[in-house]
Amino acid sequence: MKDSNITRKDFLRNSVLGVAGLTVGSSFLNTATASAITETNSEIKTASSKNYTLKNVRLETGFEYEEVEAVRTKTELFCIEISDGKIKAISANKPNATAIDAKGFLMLPAFRDMHIHLDKTFYDDWHAIKKRTGGVKGMIALEQQILPEMLKTSTQKAEKLIALLQSHGTSFARSHVNIEPTSKLQSLKNLQKALENKKNTFGAELVAFPQHGVFYTDSVPYLKEAAKMDIDFIGGLDPFSIDGAIEKTIDFTVQLALDNNKGIDIHLHESGESGVKTIDYLIAKVNENSALKGKTFLSHCFALGKLDKTKQEEMAEKLSNAQIGIVSTVPFGSLVMPIPTLMKYGVNVMTGNDSIIDHWNTFGTGSVLQKANLAAQLYGQATEFGLSRMLKLATAGSIPLDDKGIQQWPKTGDKADLVFLDATCSAEAVSRMSPVRMLIHNGNIV
Incomplete structure (x- = not known):
């Protein structure tokens, strides 16, 4: 945290991502959107409203081309309204709105691990x-x-x-x-x-x-x-x-x-x-x-x-x-x-x-994002286009742009299973295994 004088009370009010390993800054979420935050036995428990809005959400909107090659991914900032576990609306960004501030982080479909054995593990030993x-x-x-x-x-x-x-x-x-x-x-x-x-x-x-x-x-x-x-x-x-x-x-x-x-x-x-x-x-x-x-x-x-x-x-x-x-x-x-x-x-x-x-x-x-990264390396998918296609391995298929660069995700009505990364686009996220800043499952802020 940049402000070394922040009080413990303020820290508890602002710290709402309790899953071990998430590295989001304590100021990521605007407290006006949280319905209740309480402290019990030194544990921070968060209850978020079923309906809330995110601002400054970075979404991919298309590719930039040099001749016929996609060389960059275009993005813009949006507001995303979440209601009852789904994306209710996607609208032009309103940076001054009272909403959860996504800080310009890239929103992607939440990742899906499609082959694991959760029932037998030594973790975390x-x-x-x-x-x-x-x-x-x-x-x-x-x-x-x-x-x-x-x-x-x-x-x-x-x-x-x-x-x-x-x-x-x-x-x-x-x-x-x-x-x-x-x-x-x-x-x-x-x-x-x-x-x-x-x-x-x-x-x-x-x-x-x-x-x-x-x-x-x-x-x-x-x-x-x-x-x-x-x-x-x-x-x-x-x-x-x-x-x-x-x-x-x-x-x-x-x-x-x-x-x-x-x-x-x-x-x-x-x-x-x-x-x-x-x-x-x-x-x-x-x-x-x-x-x-x-x-x-x-x-x-x-x-x-x-x-x-x-x-x-x-x-x-x-x-x-x-x-x-x-x-x-x-x-x-x-x-x-x-x-x-x-x-x-x-x-x-x-x-x-x-x-x-x-x-x-x-x-x-x-990390299944690491799997996408390894696949990109193994199969020589080092271009903007190739890296963005490898994201499919982390999401079990869903990616923001189709092969022609047309935005196909997110859409109104999609399930609000969302991950926010410190990346400018999905190609960078795959190449650099960009850090996760927030996770939302079925509209619930994890």
Whole structure:
């Protein structure tokens, strides 16, 4: 703070962003718009009105071109009126209005982490992973040993992990949750408690995930029970290498999804012939059952990275026609996923952090903007246009300007899931991983 003489009372009145990690200045919000601010047991609690206005909001309005190349992004300042969780109005800026002052920060769609495991994490404790033995089946054996102890604190750990995501501008996640004989349904119930506690500031959709195989361990009865609960997708894991049968496992997964009106999201790590056969078989099943189009996803799908360019193009076209999406964690090293090719053919490509400080991986930061940055570097998207397109990976698709530079977001009636960054445009935000200054979820100031 610039004013070293500010009183503690003034600081408490003005400090309304309580999520750990958000670095907004204490004067970001005009106190006239807050309905109540109270201090209890040294905690700052904020209750914001359901209806409020933001001023000095920076929005992208188009591209500036040199010949045919977009070289800069045009922006202007606006007033944004929020009402009952939605954008009620977008109007010319009124810098002297009594409103929350957005300080000229760039407003973007709030970020969405579309592949994460909120139900099993060591966060915020530190644990490096142990040396792996026995591949995925070895990790299944490890989980069978450690999950009972992890379940004792999984609700609290999930809440801390959600706060980390929020601090990086994420207000929504698709979380896979273990459904298997060791956890039974307890991992799901524990995560649901955490999400209930965070319901005003964070949204989620859940995948019933047979981490220990559908048939390798007898997960079938638990998956059937979970499918009748408040979950959104039926998951899966490497049907050939874990369950030993592609058709049997995919048939079960598809039928369970159809019977319960759920989507599908399958972890597919297999990168060889079995991986390609699994992709082809799932495409065939989705084409047979149109209700699954637009609701079916393959996570990781490393087999695509092993195909030659021609085969990648063919597979991308088939995935697009079947409306099957790919959720990639943007791997590096020798395996490079064909994300630009998938996007070229209109495949819905999303990303997520996957693991954050757990027994599988320790490198997750909680930032999907970082994933967009890594993808931009990996695929050489260094231009104004290319960087702005990579923002799709952080938002799960929504970006302010279409490919012709026409503003397509925000619009009146859009859900007020918004993130404010210290950046001049989305291209800069992706390139520099610009800091988050405020997060709004469903109209609620996080």
